[in-house]
Amino acid sequence: MIEVIYILWLRQLKRYWRSKARLVGSLGQPLLFMVAFGFGFGPMYARASGGANYMDFLAPGIVSMSILFTAVFSGLEVIWDRQFGFLKETLVAPITRTEIMIGKTLGGATIAMIQGLVVFGLTYLLGFRAESLESLGLGLLFMFLIALFFTGMGLTIASKMKDMHGFQMIMNFLIMPIFFLSGALFPLENLPPAIYFISRIDPLTYGVDGLRGALTGVSAFGVYNDLAVILALSAFICTVGAVLFSKIEA
Amino acid sequence: MQNILSVQSLTKKFDDFTAVNSISFDVEAGSIFAFLGPNGAGKSTTIKMLTTVLKPTNGEIQINGFNVLKEQDEARASFGIVFQDQSLDDELTAYENMVYHAVIYKVPKKERDERIRTALEIVGLWDRRKDFVKTYSGGMKRRLEIARALVHYPKILFLDEPTVGLDPQTRKAIWSHIKTLNEERGMTIFLTTHYMEEAEAIANKIAIIDHGKIIETGTLEEIKEKNETETLEEAFLNLTGRDIRDENGEASNKMRLMGGMYRRRRH
Numbered sequence: 135m136i137e138v139i140y141i142l143w144l145r146q147l148k149r150y151w152r153s154k155a156r157l158v159g160s161l162g163q164p165l166l167f168m169v170a171f172g173f174g175f176g177p178m179y180a181r182a183s184g185g186a187n188y189m190d191f192l193a194p195g196i197v198s199m200s201i202l203f204t205a206v207f208s209g210l211e212v213i214w215d216r217q218f219g220f221l222k223e224t225l226v227a228p229i230t231r232t233e234i235m236i237g238k239t240l241g242g243a244t245i246a247m248i249q250g251l252v253v254f255g256l257t258y259l260l261g262f263r264a265e266s267l268e269s270l271g272l273g274l275l276f277m278f279l280i281a282l283f284f285t286g287m288g289l290t291i292a293s294k295m296k297d298m299h300g301f302q303m304i305m306n307f308l309i310m311p312i313f314f315l316s317g318a319l320f321p322l323e324n325l326p327p328a329i330y331f332i333s334r335i336d337p338l339t340y341g342v343d344g345l346r347g348a349l350t351g352v353s354a355f356g357v358y359n360d361l362a363v364i365l366a367l368s369a370f371i372c373t374v375g376a377v378l379f380s381k382i383e384a
Numbered sequence: 385m386q387n388i389l390s391v392q393s394l395t396k397k398f399d400d401f402t403a404v405n406s407i408s409f410d411v412e413a414g415s416i417f418a419f420l421g422p423n424g425a426g427k428s429t430t431i432k433m434l435t436t437v438l439k440p441t442n443g444e445i446q447i448n449g450f451n452v453l454k455e456q457d458e459a460r461a462s463f464g465i466v467f468q469d470q471s472l473d474d475e476l477t478a479y480e481n482m483v484y485h486a487v488i489y490k491v492p493k494k495e496r497d498e499r500i501r502t503a504l505e506i507v508g509l510w511d512r513r514k515d516f517v518k519t520y521s522g523g524m525k526r527r528l529e530i531a532r533a534l535v536h537y538p539k540i541l542f543l544d545e546p547t548v549g550l551d552p553q554t555r556k557a558i559w560s561h562i563k564t565l566n567e568e569r570g571m572t573i574f575l576t577t578h579y580m581e582e583a584e585a586i587a588n589k590i591a592i593i594d595h596g597k598i599i600e601t602g603t604l605e606e607i608k609e610k611n612e613t614e615t616l617e618e619a620f621l622n623l624t625g626r627d628i629r630d631e632n633g634e635a636s637n638k639m640r641l642m643g644g645m646y647r648r649r650r651h
């Protein structure tokens with residue numbers, strides 16, 4: 135059981151590690167966002183909030199963003215496995231669908247976590263600091279849970295998709311809104327009711343708020359509420375994914 | 385003799401098209417069973433259903449005493465398969481592909497290296513084991529897929545056109561090894577091939593499928609006798625007609641021009 139999960143996990147890490155282009159390329163976006171938004175909106179934010187530092191607000195959001203994209207993408211990679219035929223090899227093996235789901239979720243989550251850590255390192259270079267060592271520990275937990283949830287979500291979607299044709303639609307109508315309306319870039323205050331509502335059912339909202347609360351001590355819902363929500367959501371999505379995964383055909 | 389595989393009224397429909405039409409057959413434990421038929425006859429679709437990759441529209445399958453639809457995990461532990469189409473990870477090395485397979489098929493850890501080595505040596509890839517699969521030629525990839533299936537010892541091994549695209553030397557080596565596995569371990573072999581002489585040389589029992597229906601079963605001798613032919617190829621052509629199949633498995637005259645060529649279709 136453990137060994138099976140390990141080999142599935144290891145395969146994903148090897149693939150990630152070997153695609154240096156993907157590794158480097160996926161750092162461009164967070165860096166751009168941080169520089170553009172950080173310096174662009176920084177002064178405005180400081181004025182509006184009475185002197186608060188926008189980088190403190192933005193950095194946890196950008197870390198969450200890079201985890202979101204990497205995690206969803208890792209989950210969706212199963213579709214490529216299907217197209218290139220490798221999925222069959224795993225699916226006909228005498229291993230349970232739960233083992234496959236766990237292995238793939240942990241693999242994707244680990245990759246997303248590594249990506250998040252690298253971006254976290256970048257924010258450090260740009261002057262962002264965690265409050266204390268404990269808050270750093272709690273922050274890492276949030277990062278991992280965000281990674282877990284969105285990998286599970288990617289896998290769940292992938293189990294229902296036959297090919298990559300729906301990829302753009304998922305990015306534009308699901309992942310982008312999840313990112314923009316999560317409070318990663320701006321505070322979720324004084325919003326029109328519809329947007330407010332969406333932001334409250336957006337899973338990333340609780341991840342971002344929790345991570346920000348853990349690292350900087352400022353959160354809208356309270357760190358432990360965020361923790362409870364994201365934990366419950368992760369457990370839920372992984373269960374749904376495992377059920378759907380048990381039904382897929384190669 | 386006991387049956388390791390038993391199929392009853394197995395059917396697969398893709399929308400309106402019936403690819404496999406209520407076929408029934410049994411395969412004896414320890415035998416070598418050749419499943420023959422023209423392109424598009426429904427061979428791969430049948431194998432995919434037998435190996436849990438596709439869900440049948442209708443019918444029952446028993447492998448090694450397990451109901452393939454209800455006891456999937458137990459059934460999967462009983463078979464191995466070489467698919468017709470590619471199923472390797474290009475971004476891993478050959479050796480890594482082998483290890484991945486050995487682990488998910490639960491080959492005991494201490495036997496793993498030895499078995500991988502033996503399998504790679506049979507197909508002549510031991511020296512290239514550290515190369516990425518994406519740098520392999522088509523035939524080398526095929527050899528690797530076969531080697532991979534030889535790492536664990538299933539009760540029944542499905543081979544969907546295993547030797548397509550391989551040179552005669554390799555084909556010979558692979559069949560002789562498969563025959564050894566069959567004789568020494570009592571491993572049942574279920575194979576499809578378009579090389580009639582391969583089927584003639586190795587199979588104990590033959591079934592011919594066309595348009596999703598089994599139109600003939602028996603031993604080589606029985607089939608030749610019934611059709612009053614000298615060779616299996618003659619019998620095959622008499623049974624399935626001499627026209628070349630188009631994409632829908634229908635006989636097509638315009639493709640007759642292409643002569644005796646058949647394409648390697650992978651899906």
Ligand SMILES: Nc1ncnc2c1ncn2[C@@H]1O[C@H](COP(=O)(O)OP(=O)(O)OP(=O)(O)O)[C@@H](O)[C@H]1O
Nearest residue numbers: 398403422423424425426427428429631632633649
């Ligand atoms: N996923 C699918 N959707 C629709 N039709 C399909 C699908 N898979 C197979 N078919 C059709 O089912 C029929 C049987 O295909 P199958 O792959 O089983 O043939 P085969 O006997 O293996 O042929 P070959 O010798 O060319 O490999 C073909 O007409 C094929 O077009």
Ligand SMILES: [Mg+2]
Nearest residue numbers: 427428429468
């Ligand atoms: Mg086929």
